[in-house]
Amino acid sequence: MEAVDRVENTFFIIKIVLLLLTVRLGGSGLPLEGRLEVYYNGSWGTVCDDSFDIVDATVACRSINAR
DSSP: OHHHHHHHHHHHHHHHHHHHSEEEEESSSSTTOSEEEEEETTEEEEOOOTTOOHHHHHHHHHHTTOO
């Protein structure tokens, strides 16, 4: 149950970020593959965090309809 709660909490946080920022998957020729990038302050940047794990990736993919 704890993992489900974490996914839902993470999903909520990422949804708020996505409302404020533009995101995309970049670096690949395929539509559902690549690195997560955020458009901020006039340029695209890669999301890079050692604590960004499979739960965060699942939520990010759900958020951009890449299920």
